[in-house]
Amino acid sequence: MSEELDTGFFADWLRAAAAAIDREAAHLTELDSPIGDADHGSNLQRGFTAAQAALEKEPQDTPGALLLFTGRQLISTVGGASGPLYGTLLRRTGKALGDAAAVPLPELTTALREAADAVAQLGGAAPGDATMLDALYPALDALDAGSAPGDAFPAAARAAAEGAEATVPLQARKGRASYLGERSVGHEDPGAASTALLFQALATAYGEGA
Amino acid sequence: MSEELDTGFFADWLRAAAAAIDREAAHLTELDSPIGDADHGSNLQRGFTAAQAALEKEPQDTPGALLLFTGRQLISTVGGASGPLYGTLLRRTGKALGDAAAVPLPELTTALREAADAVAQLGGAAPGDATMLDALYPALDALDAGSAPGDAFPAAARAAAEGAEATVPLQARKGRASYLGERSVGHEDPGAASTALLFQALATAYGEGA
C-alpha cells in the first residue's frame, strides 16, 4: 500500500479520458440514437474539452481540487442528464479526497464509492436499470478486489466494459431509454459505455505513467 | 365527305378521353415532376371525371353544345394552367361548331384550329415552346391532310404522339418548365403528352364506333 496516486497521475487520467471521449464521441452518440436523443457523445466531448481548457488556465494542485474543479466544469458545460451525474461523480470524489497531495488506492476506491452512491441518489437509479451505474459499480468492485493500481485499474476497466455490455439485454428504467419500455432491450446504454471509457482511461494513464 | 360526326360520336370521344386520362394520370403526373409541380395527371383526371359526371346529369344534344359544356366544366374544375387552356380548346371548338346536329371532318378541323389559335393566344405560347401546342398543331395538320375520319384520326393520333415526343429535346419557354431554363431539356412536356392522349382517344372512339 506504499504506492500513492498524485496530482500528476489524476491530470493524466483526465487527459486520457478527454482523449478517449473525443475519439469515441461519434460512437457514444450512435449508441444514444436508437434509444435516446443522439447527444451523449457530443455532450461529454463538449464537457471534457472545456474542462481540459479550463485546467490549462487554472491548474489545480491536489487530486481532490483537480477532481472537484473538473466536476464543476462538467456541470457548467455538459447539460443533459450526464452533466450533473458525471459532474457529481467527480465533484464528490474530489470532495472525499480532501486536500491530500496524493492518495493510496483504497482511499480513492472509498471516495469513488461514496460519489457513486451520491450519483445513484441524485438520479434515483439502481444497478440493473441500464444506466452508467451498471458499469460504475462493477468497476468499483474490481477496484476493491485489487491489491495495487497496476492490477486494479485494468481489472476495473474490464469490469466496467463488461458491465456496459451487460446492459444490452436489460430494459432501461431510468433516463430517456426508459420511455421505450421493452423496446429499450437489446441496446447498450450510452452512459455505461462512457463510464467504461473513463475506467479504460484510468488504466491507460496508469500504464503509460508506469 | 358524306360521313358526318354526330353527338354520339363526340360523347364517345370524351368518354374515351376521360378513360385514357384516368389510366395515364399517374404517368402524366410523373412527367410533370422533374420539370413541373407533379399535378398534371390529377388535374386532368379531376376535370374529365367531373365533366363526365356533369354530362350524365345534363346530356347535351349537339356536338357544339357538348364540347362547349365540357370545356366549361374543365375550366370550373381543373384549375392550373391546363384547366383554362383545355377548357378554352373545347369551348371554342364547340362554339365554332354552332348548333349543327352533326359535323363533317373538315368543319371539325377548322373549328379545332380556330380553338387552338385561341389557346395559343391565351397562353402566349407558340409551337416549339415545349407545350401542349407541340402536339396539338401537328395533329391538326394531320387532320387537314386526311380525307376521312377513318384515316385522319389515327394519323392525328400518331402526329400528336410524335409531337409530344419531339418536346423532349426542346427547352421549355412557357409554363412552369420554363423556370428551369436549360434544365428543362430532355423531358417530355406533360401537356403535350395529354394532348396526344386526347387524339388517341379520338381515333379509338371512331374505331370502336365503326
Add this chain to the structure above:
Amino acid sequence: MKMLINVPEKVVPDALRGMAVAHPELSVDVENRVVVRRDAPVAGKVGLVSGGGTGHEPLHAGFVGPGMLDAACPGEIFTSPVPDQMVRAAAAADSGEGVLFVVKNYTGDVLNFDMAAELAEDEGITVGKVLLQDDVAVTDSLFTAGRRGTGATLFVEKVAGALAAEGAPLEQVESVARRVAENSRSFGVALSAVTTPAKGGPTFDLPAGELELGIGIHGEPGRERRPMMTSGEIAEFAVEAVLEDLGRTGPVLALVNGMGATPLVELYGFCAEVHRVLGERQVPVARTLVGNYVTSLDMAGASLTLCRADEETLRLWDAPVRTPGLRWGA
C-alpha cells in the same frame, strides 16, 4: 408516401374543415373552397382577395382577417384555383368599393384570375389586380412564363391590407400593392424535394451533399444544383442575387422564410447570416420576419425576400393585423 392525411383527394377539404373549427372568426365554405373573414364585406372598405394552389400555408387562407385579406380561395395542391372560386371570393369581399386580386405570376393563376376578373366585372364588381413576380431566380424572362411570385406576396397582402383597412379607395390600394410588389425581390434554396399527395414520392432526386439554388414554391427544381453550402455561403448567394436585381437600396423589410421542413432554429441561424451579409453591404434592415410563411409543403430550405421599406410601407407593415398566420397589435 407518408403523410398525415386521409386520402390525397381530400387534403384540401379536410384542411378547410380544420380551419373552420380552429378559427371561428373566419367563415369557411368547404364545399366551394372559399375562406372569408366573418364580417365581410366590410362597409366602405376595398376587398382584398387572393388565392393559389394549396401547399403554401399559411399563405393565403391563413392571411385572411382584419388588416390583411378579406377572402382567399385555395386550389388543389400546387394548382391554381378555378375562376368560380375567385368570383365567389370577390362577391363575398366586395362592399361596393371594389376588390383587388393579389395574383402570383404563374400561368395557371394568371389565366384563372383573368377569367374570374371578367366574370366578376360582369357581375358588377370592380376588380383591380396586382401581379407578384419577385423571384429573381427566373432569368431571361422573355423566354419564360416570367418571374414567379413568392415571398413578396406576404408583403403585398399585409401592406395593401393595412391601407384598405384605413378606407383608401381601390386605386390607391392597388397602387401601393404595385409599389410593394415592384420593390420586392426573392431568392430561394432547397435542401430537399417535395412530396405531393398526388405523386406520393419526391418530385425530384436531390442527392445527399447537394442543394438546389433558385427554387420556387412548387417543388420544381432550381436553376442550378451545387455541392452543399454553409448557411453563411447560402446567405451570401441569396443576398447577392436579390440585391443585384433590386439595385441600390436604403432600409429594407426582410422575410427569412422557411420552405416548410427546415427547423426554426436553422432559420434563425440563416437570419443571422443574412443580417451579417446585408450589414457588410450597408443595407439597413428595418424589420425582420422569420418563419414558415410561404411554404412548399415538406420541402427543406429557405427563401429570402427583401422589400424597399419607404415610410408608408413601414407604417402599413406595422399596422395591426389579425389573421391565423400573422398577427400583431390586435
Add this chain to the structure above:
Amino acid sequence: MKMLINVPEKVVPDALRGMAVAHPELSVDVENRVVVRRDAPVAGKVGLVSGGGTGHEPLHAGFVGPGMLDAACPGEIFTSPVPDQMVRAAAAADSGEGVLFVVKNYTGDVLNFDMAAELAEDEGITVGKVLLQDDVAVTDSLFTAGRRGTGATLFVEKVAGALAAEGAPLEQVESVARRVAENSRSFGVALSAVTTPAKGGPTFDLPAGELELGIGIHGEPGRERRPMMTSGEIAEFAVEAVLEDLGRTGPVLALVNGMGATPLVELYGFCAEVHRVLGERQVPVARTLVGNYVTSLDMAGASLTLCRADEETLRLWDAPVRTPGLRWGA
C-alpha cells in the same frame, strides 16, 4: 447530413444571433445563452423562467415576452441547459417577487434545474417550480424516468404568464401553473425520425408505410410501431389515449401541434379529425391552436394536447401575449 447551418457546434449561438437581430424587443445574451425580455425584471411581477434543449422552437425562447416568459435558456440540441444559464435567467427575471421555473420532466432538465434552484436560492432569489409531465405515451411511470413534458408546456407558460402579468404572487402563479399541468395530457406520433446536427443522420429507421405511436420531442422512437394509419385513425388513437388518462372532462383547450416537418395543410386536416372525434365523445373544444409550437427539429408528425379549460384558465389563455412565437391582443 443536409442542414441550413454553418457547423453543428454553432447551431445554437447562430440561432441566438438571429433571434437578436429579428427581435429587438428581446435581450439576447449569445455568449451565455439566455434570452430575456428587454424590460425585465418587471417591477412587482413574478418572473417566469423556462428552458430546455434546443430543437423545440418556438418553445421556449420564442415564448419570451409580455404575457408569457421573462427569460429562457436554450441548451444544446436536445440537451438540457446547464445550471449557470438557469441562474442567470432567474437573476434577470427576478424583480424581488421570486421566479417560477417551468421544467419539462426529463432527467437532465430536472437535475439541472434543481441544481440551479439551489444556487439561485443561495443568491437570495425565491424559486418556485412546476414540472410538466403530460405525455400519456409513457406508461408504467414507476419503472421509468416518468412521463415526459411536451405540448402542455405551452399552456402552462401562457396561462401562468398571464397571471404573473396581472401581478399575482409567486404562490398563486405556481398554483395555477400546477393546475394547468395537472389538467393537461398529450400524445404524439412520428412519420419520420429526426436528424440531429451532432449525429448527422436519422436517429432511427422508420420504413415507408410505418409510423411511430407515442413519441416524445427528442427524436426517440415511440412506444409502438404500426403500419401507416389515416389522419382520422391517428386522431382516434390520440384522442382515445389522452381522454383515457384525463378522464371525463368538460370543455378543453386543444393544441394540434406539428413536430416540425409536417405541412400546415396536413395539421389542419388532422385538426378537423381531432374535432370530429372529440365531438363524437361529447367533449367541447373551447379553443384550438394549430401549428408548429413544440417541435422536434425536422421530425414529421404531430401531437395532440388537451387541457381542461376551467373559467380562469380560459380567461388567462385569452389574455394578451406578445412573443415571437405566440401573439395576440397586443
